Amino acid sequence: MPCEADPETTDGELPGLLPPGLRSELISFRRDLHMHPELGNREFRTTAQVRARLEKAGLRPRTLANGTGLICDIGRDGASYAATGGRRPVLALRADLDALPIPDTKTVPYRSTIPKMAHACGHDVHTTVVLGAGLVLADLAEQGLLPNPVRLIFQPAEEVLPGGALDAIECGALDGVGRIIAVHCDPKVEVGRLGLRTGPITSACDRLEVRLAGPGGHTARPHLTTDLVTAAARVATDVPAVLARRADARSGLSLTWGRLETGHAPNVIPQHAELSGTVRCLDLAAWREAADLVHAAVDEVATLHRAKTEISYIRGVPPVVNDADVTGLLRRAMAARRGRYSLEDTEQSLGGEDFSWYLEHVPGAMARLGVRPVGDTTRRDLHCGDFDVDEEAIAVGVELFTAAALLDGNRM
Numbered sequence: 001m002p003c004e005a006d007p008e009t010t011d012g013e014l015p016g017l018l019p020p021g022l023r024s025e026l027i028s029f030r031r032d033l034h035m036h037p038e039l040g041n042r043e044f045r046t047t048a049q050v051r052a053r054l055e056k057a058g059l060r061p062r063t064l065a066n067g068t069g070l071i072c073d074i075g076r077d078g079a080s081y082a083a084t085g086g087r088r089p090v091l092a093l094r095a096d097l098d099a100l101p102i103p104d105t106k107t108v109p110y111r112s113t114i115p116k117m118a119h120a121c122g123h124d125v126h127t128t129v130v131l132g133a134g135l136v137l138a139d140l141a142e143q144g145l146l147p148n149p150v151r152l153i154f155q156p157a158e159e160v161l162p163g164g165a166l167d168a169i170e171c172g173a174l175d176g177v178g179r180i181i182a183v184h185c186d187p188k189v190e191v192g193r194l195g196l197r198t199g200p201i202t203s204a205c206d207r208l209e210v211r212l213a214g215p216g217g218h219t220a221r222p223h224l225t226t227d228l229v230t231a232a233a234r235v236a237t238d239v240p241a242v243l244a245r246r247a248d249a250r251s252g253l254s255l256t257w258g259r260l261e262t263g264h265a266p267n268v269i270p271q272h273a274e275l276s277g278t279v280r281c282l283d284l285a286a287w288r289e290a291a292d293l294v295h296a297a298v299d300e301v302a303t304l305h306r307a308k309t310e311i312s313y314i315r316g317v318p319p320v321v322n323d324a325d326v327t328g329l330l331r332r333a334m335a336a337r338r339g340r341y342s343l344e345d346t347e348q349s350l351g352g353e354d355f356s357w358y359l360e361h362v363p364g365a366m367a368r369l370g371v372r373p374v375g376d377t378t379r380r381d382l383h384c385g386d387f388d389v390d391e392e393a394i395a396v397g398v399e400l401f402t403a404a405a406l407l408d409g410n411r412m
Helices: 020-035 044-056 123-142 165-170 228-246 284-304 324-338 392-408
Strands: 070-074 090-096 150-155 177-190 194-196 204-213 254-262 272-281 308-317 343-345 364-372
Touching: 020 044, 020 123, 020 392, 044 070, 044 123, 044 150, 070 123, 090 123, 090 392, 123 150, 123 177, 123 364, 123 392, 150 165, 177 194, 177 324, 177 392, 194 324, 204 228, 204 284, 228 254, 228 272, 228 284, 272 284, 284 308, 324 343, 324 364, 324 392, 364 392
Parallel strands: 090 150, 090 177, 177 364, 194 343
Antiparallel strands: 070 150, 194 364, 204 272, 204 308, 254 272
């Protein structure tokens, strides 16, 4: 069911539609990024490509301190901004630059040229959308049609806990910012549509590393040593079950393992085992207690099997909690561009997003940008090697952001 559009409307058609020539350029730009993915904090080429295009438009981007990611302001020197005495808070548009360490399994001409790396989460689209919006808004600012300054934030390392958003914030990305918005590709949502939700839209996400140790021995005499393979197996299966009874079920606390390694020979009980996984949580209060609960559960299960433990619990990101007013801004912007029936309600996911760190400082909202081709019933998901998008989503995202910037200027 589409969500109810905000009753507030605008008179006439908003400027800031994507010109056909720029539309084609942005598709080419996105494909170039897709062919040259870079991992978190190594996005040097990507940063250079974005910077060059912004500078070509006469803008003055600033690269972040570690050499990847950048910030670019639009409209600060305009007459409309000067008329406010420079007191208008900035609207920030955020994108993330990094790719994932997984192979690209598609056969398209623009598939990744880098082995075992792929833009399998849509960050190439996010980057292209914010770039395109910035170029359109810069043109509007030159015409005196941009009522409020806008900041573009291209951050590194979203996929690296606790996230490159913290580095961007430390470099002043939020200085003077009053609101921040972002989109995330969603392969479950049809292109041309936008998923919105007020309140929590993602979950907290932490990383867990567990190392088990024992004296090892011969598989013929497991009773004389610590059977570390069995201990690791029990930790893998029993700890999630223990947590399910120690945490309020409504919190959605979930431990899922992604790696278990132990042993080298079939007749040798190993001395070491390692497990790693993620802890996800829907509820902020439960997230704050999760580390203690996980530590206790791992120790309890490992002790039953006489295994010594070394636990590394790495705090990741809190949930993204969408502000009601900023969510309303995105709703009005999308309705102005594509009509109110282009909007749909979306659920809170168990995915983590470091956009949440920005929302610890300023109100903001993230929307789910539809990228599934119309009529396509193929099931694809994020973080999979065959992930791809309908590139019409780029135009949708650009025009959403330009409309949001124009409508945001109407606030006091």
